[in-house]
Amino acid sequence: DVAEDGSNWEIFSVPENFHAVLNCLKSAGVTPAAAEVTMLPQTYVNLSGKQAEQMLRLVEDLEDHEDVQHVHANFDIEESELHALTQAK
Missing domain, CATH: 3.30.70 (Alpha-Beta Plaits)
Structure with missing residues (x-):
């Protein structure tokens, strides 16, 4: 493709x-x-609100862990919400 x-x-x-x-x-x-x-997902899960915030925190924690080399996920967060969540940090 x-x-x-x-x-x-x-x-x-x-x-x-x-x-x-x-x-x-x-x-x-x-x-x-x-x-x-x-790895690319075949399907995505749309997240918003508290779920999106929790998922971003989980992915960040996993990426920061010294034993983790790569993180793959199948979630999707609206661009505007993602921007708001990352700016709130």
Whole structure:
């Protein structure tokens, strides 16, 4: 799958095809700004209010823990609410 994100393009594939896709891009003279294998959710859960605040706090605590390397989540918070929650800190 390919998605346009402003002036950038995002290419999604199964992890097994990662190196083949990357090599194809490089062969075409395209230098990716970033290339990684990551986990993407198939569905998202919309959060607001207290749930959104609690989830942001949990994710932040997990990311700050020295034994945690990556945090993956499937929640979605409205942009305006996310901005308000992050500004309130």
